Amino acid sequence: SANDAQKGSSGKTIALLLPESKTTRYEAFDKPLFEKKVAELCSDCKVDYYNADQDESKQAQQVDTAVSKGADVIVLDPVNGAGAGGMVESAQKSGAKVVAYDRFIGKADYYLSFDNASVGKLQGEALAKAMGDKGGILMLNGAPSDPNAAQFKKGAHEALDGSGVKILAEYDNPDWSPDNAQKWTSDQLAKFDTSKIKGVYAANDGQAGGVVAALTGAGMKPDALPPITGQDAELAAIQRIVAGQQAMTIYKPIKIEAEKAAELAVSLAKGEKPSDTEDFEGVASYIFDPVVVQKDNVKDTVVKDGFYSVSDICTAQYADACSAAGLK
Amino acid sequence: MADVQDATPGVPADLLDERLIQNEGLAGYAKVFWNRLRGGELGSLPVVVGLIAICVVFYAQDPRFLSSYTLVSMTQFAAPVGIISLGIVLVLLLGEIDLSVGSVSGFSAACMAVFVVDHGHSMFLGMLVGVAVGATIGLVYSLLYLKLGVPSFVFSLAGLLAFQGGLLYVLGDHGTINLPSDSGLVQFAKFGFVPDLLAYVIVAALVLASLGLQLVGRARRAKAGLSTGSLGLLLVRSALLAVGLLWLTSYLNVDRGWSYLWVLFAALVVVLDLLLRKTRWGRHLFAVGGNEEAARRSGIRVGRIYLTVFVGCSTLAAFGGLMSAGLLTSVSQSSGTTDTNLTAIAAAVIGGTSLFGGRGSAYAAMLGIIVLQAIQTGLNIVNVDSSVRFIVTGGVLLLAVAIDSVSRRARTSSGRG
Amino acid sequence: MADVQDATPGVPADLLDERLIQNEGLAGYAKVFWNRLRGGELGSLPVVVGLIAICVVFYAQDPRFLSSYTLVSMTQFAAPVGIISLGIVLVLLLGEIDLSVGSVSGFSAACMAVFVVDHGHSMFLGMLVGVAVGATIGLVYSLLYLKLGVPSFVFSLAGLLAFQGGLLYVLGDHGTINLPSDSGLVQFAKFGFVPDLLAYVIVAALVLASLGLQLVGRARRAKAGLSTGSLGLLLVRSALLAVGLLWLTSYLNVDRGWSYLWVLFAALVVVLDLLLRKTRWGRHLFAVGGNEEAARRSGIRVGRIYLTVFVGCSTLAAFGGLMSAGLLTSVSQSSGTTDTNLTAIAAAVIGGTSLFGGRGSAYAAMLGIIVLQAIQTGLNIVNVDSSVRFIVTGGVLLLAVAIDSVSRRARTSSGRG
Amino acid sequence: MTMVTESPVRESVLSLTGVNKRFGAVQVLTDIHLEVGAGEVVALVGDNGAGKSTLVKIMSGVYQPDGGDIRFDGRSVSVPGPAQAQAMGIATVFQDLALCDNLDVVANLFLGREKLVGGVALDEVAMENEAWRLLRSLSAKIPSVRLPIASLSGGQRQTVAIARALVGDPKVVMLDEPTAALGVAQTAEVLNLVERLKEQGRGVVLISHNMADVQAVADRVVVLRLGRNAAEFKVAEASTEALVAAITGASDNVVAARAARHEGEKNDG
Amino acid sequence: MTMVTESPVRESVLSLTGVNKRFGAVQVLTDIHLEVGAGEVVALVGDNGAGKSTLVKIMSGVYQPDGGDIRFDGRSVSVPGPAQAQAMGIATVFQDLALCDNLDVVANLFLGREKLVGGVALDEVAMENEAWRLLRSLSAKIPSVRLPIASLSGGQRQTVAIARALVGDPKVVMLDEPTAALGVAQTAEVLNLVERLKEQGRGVVLISHNMADVQAVADRVVVLRLGRNAAEFKVAEASTEALVAAITGASDNVVAARAARHEGEKNDG
């Protein structure tokens, strides 16, 4: 019967819970990389995968389901890290180990991540640097209903508020939407002449795309855009960087993170206790450094890691820019 | 001339018309049932069939879908949105809509959390505040509707936006507020399960109460000279109910048993169902939903009905939001924003409530939320890519309702006079 | 006896009844207007007043709100969702709903993008594919509705989910696809503005065409012995239209001028309005929306109306999605998912389309989307905290529609026979 | 055309003076006066669109008049809504019946006046019983009182609407074309009913296009034409021809023409 | 009670045999037969809920019969929907009128048969003109044909519904209680209309509860009782009493009782 099936699972089960499906990285990179590494390290380990579609209570239920399927290790990338304590508790009660993946959870057993606040800080610093530490910027943050967006925002402010850069206007973009980013930026151009805008902070690559569309739409030449930031290292963003339309994006070497997570999960499943951790707010952690990708290091980062191939990036539209940037 | 008909001796007063096709005994009922099946008048049965189909498919994929553990957590997680969906049933019965239940649930929960965690008041007081916030919002809605005549779609759309802003405003820089895990709310919503014995006692009491009420009703009808329906059928039905519930209880008791949250939801459903079917208020609500002008001309105070319904809906939304916060042990900027509206409305509609008013029941919310929850849990267990998951969710949803629609097909070509 | 009435010489055949309150000349029309104002029969005027109120408030906050630049970009950005909203008007006129227009727009745009960018086909072919995808979806919807009787709320909810999945599936690992910025679509949607002179020519042609048609209509009525209305009023109205449009054109020409995207949207609105008011199909659509059974009994092929409407709605949604992609120069996983549904439906409703069928117009979509866009642009320019932004959006929306509702108040207590 | 100008003999329960009503560009009622005495049956007749139903709706609180005075039981009153009209003791059978299609016969009959058991729950048994009694008293041919109104025939619905007016204890009963859809037997029952109401001392306003019925039960006939008081007759003094002439506003009307033609045919044949 | 068993003299346009219909637990029609000849007026009478309207709806394609045979113009046909019935040449005035409340009078009159100008655009002028002509021919008192149906009086609506049946060139016209809400003048016009239709050689099915009207225009009277054929009369041979007795199923019915009582009163007074 159903209940027997629940008890009778042999081997080890690792549950991987990711927060959403609207950014590419989770299903295109984290999940396959993680699964592949687990399969490599442990033949009778099984990976159960869940995606919460940005819904906290759905994720809570998924934790429950994972427990019901007898997970030994739960690798949890929380929709909302600050509010995920309850889920962690229920999982731990069942005897499972909880690994906070990519986003911090206070009560987790282990934590692996690129720190959100430091991502924002890196973006801000890179922007200030690209602008020569002066001039006005527009600032587009993530969704006000997304707790992580607040962390990026905080980090970015840390970097920018102390610099010589002046924030002309700031916007929390509902749903991170590129359309809204484009509209908002266009509307700002009614107030600030394009010549006054020396840079744009966009929290992620989607918004950066909207910003580029707005600025070019207002008559700016695509090759004369002010520096624009981004995050996620989306293919479209890398293409824009190569073409000189976007200054930078944050690339998190997901491969390292995912594979480390897989190693950790397998060893936890086998009952081992890893010792090479550092401490982050009381949780045994592995912290990785996010990488700033700019035109000059595309080749050494995303291409080198096999994140994208040169042929992915250099489609017909970007062929010229690619050869100019030495990509081929 | 009235007496011409009364002359037939022994026939109940309501079965005298010679055109009525009579059916007696269990065999007769089987025939009636078969005719209703063909005529598409089966109420919610087809959706139940759809649900069973869903269960069979997922069970075939992974038997753990029907394990005690899964059923327990499925019901527990279904309850908060189910409670919100109950309110939606009310507004839909009037032919109105409330798009803001999600935002209201999040906003109320945030008010509660700030009141309790930041201001250090007791959880009980906090919950009162949360519910009061919901009720106040409903009051404002009904004033907008009754005094200014703003359509419900518009004011609830405005509410959807405004209370999302309110949520952000109340939470302020906090972002997320974690509720103390030893608080009554969290204990109740997340860790509260009915002890095994108590569960059996409750089930027995329920079945006996329902049987008793039906027998009393029968006796009253018989005394008044009206038809009573088969006693056998009544007993068989009660027995089936008893066996079903007892078996389910014992199955859930293998794991943690019925969660208090679900029991609360079920109790709300039963109460609301009785209110709708057995009281003046419920009767008037159906009348206003069916034909507002006729209801007004019958002397019904239509305004009061709207008031109670909008207040009821927002209050239930707030209450559902509190329960959801208890289950999650936290309130955040995203509370109530994601899909809550659509899920709550969809549950009511899938369960068989009409968007045009006058048709539906409290059980619709329960049935609908179970269907949606089953799909979601099933897909969680089966483990697929997001793109596939979205597509399958849509497809399965369609399937569940299509069975219903096809069986209703016979009824469409109607006409009067 | 019919001749008793016809006897009054010189009075047009439709103005014979002595109970009709007659009004002649401009003064008479002013009186009629005043009476309609008091009686709450003003069509969309109150919403326009609401819009003006919004404009005044934002203008007071920051005069740049009404700068040529802002108006140009406001109209340009309003157009794609406006096009989607046109389709929503169609389904709402039938008393149905389509919750999936957002997903359909995103999915179609993604199909187009993959077809063009990945497979290297021409943009024209890509757009054909995108529109065909939309039309096919509409076809499937109408089969579900007509053959299985699934309610539109349910199948479009299923579509909302399924095509969101489809979008993710089609985009695959790409995430975002950038459209070549020299492609016709991007050039048209993003960089296309009507040259100054051409704009004046178009406006003049429009005004003359409208005036000519009205004069021909007048002449035909006069010939048939029916009342014609005041010629003066007609000329004054046309003159006002001409002056208004010409002034607006010159004002927009200070900046980039009318965007082709907006002109396309406006043209679609005009065409759809003519289709709805002046053709058999439109007449039948209103009939089905008002009373489906009566329409069926009049011999109208009701099924065909549903088919054309669902196909039309999905096709417009797909087309809007393509335009939106052109304007943004890219397609991503979030295309069409964000609020697009709610905005498109809200625009139709705010513009005055009833959710219950049989009442509304193509201009409703235009008016509604302008209101929504004005609010958003105003808030973008004024720059407030996101919590305040949500609250203000809700409040302003409520305000715009409340003015309408209050003015309609007089009409509510109706009743027949 | 005989005009009765003196006021009715009996003390009037309901009286209207100078009532006006306009809808958009149409002046529907102009300066109407009407009086109904206790135990009196007043027939309100007039051509289609004369404004009879509008007048009834004004008296029952559905519409608000643009001007004019309404007196009930000697006091000047306003009737802000149907609920208030009912509370005063005015029961109305509307021409469009105003039934809730989604509710069954019993629910419609007792809508707004439900019987309760134990103070809260609806007493379905008592209501069903009473429903059968009421319907049988009107010779209704309704197979089951648990059918929703939507599945009743036109006449069955009208019977339900009439039966509703009998629930409660009204002082004035207004019947707007109550027999339009009724069969011969049911029509006879309704006429009997009107006579019973009159005997019980209630005021009755009866709208009908059937002159025979009007002459059979009414005491007084008030004629409206194009929204104005056109004439008033004592029923004993009114011939069918005179009534028809007052309604159509001409004695050489189509009815007279038809009658004459048929007379001619009969004489020929 | 006289039963006419021989088939009607004229060749029949529309004929039904053995038609059955059931709704849920109610058997509404049992084994009905009916014939309508060209240029013949058949009156269909019966008590409320006898099944008259259901029968008309079956003939006009609104309902599908559970069994039985329909012949039109001598051929056995099925009537899958109203559009097909109209295409065949069956025009129907339904008891509930089936008008679209949100459309104006002109739009309703020509619904499904709009006149076009230039092949695509609606010819509003021609339709409005024709509408006035049709309505005046029925003595309608409608202030403006541009009013939505929702704001018309009951009788005005019914006139619109009847006028609709005159648009086009039907072979059979079915009128389900067409004069229920009409004023005296309009009723006379409709009776004239029925006679005109008959003269034009069309078959007419007329449902009415008014025995005087039935006797004035019908050739044959078919009586339904509780969903069955109860009797059939040639109109010349049918007295009002006989008809009422056939409808109610008893000669000691309430109508007879009323008549007797009034006779008594008159003799007394």
Ligand SMILES: Nc1ncnc2c1ncn2[C@@H]1O[C@H](COP(=O)(O)OP(=O)(O)OP(=O)(O)O)[C@@H](O)[C@H]1O
């Ligand atoms: N859609 C339906 N569902 C259930 N019962 C129905 C339906 N339509 C009609 N009936 C039943 O069929 C019977 C006959 O109805 P029908 O309308 O044909 O009567 P009728 O002869 O036209 O009566 P009337 O003179 O009152 O118009 C009634 O008892 C009615 O309750």
Ligand SMILES: Nc1ncnc2c1ncn2[C@@H]1O[C@H](COP(=O)(O)OP(=O)(O)OP(=O)(O)O)[C@@H](O)[C@H]1O
């Ligand atoms: N809500 C409304 N809006 C506009 N006009 C209306 C409205 N209600 C009634 N009218 C108009 O008022 C006039 C009188 O209508 P009313 O219903 O009172 O007539 P009636 O005397 O009852 O006629 P009938 O005998 O046909 O029932 C009609 O011309 C009608 O068009």
Ligand SMILES: [Mg+2]
């Ligand atoms: Mg009337």
Ligand SMILES: [Mg+2]
């Ligand atoms: Mg009938």
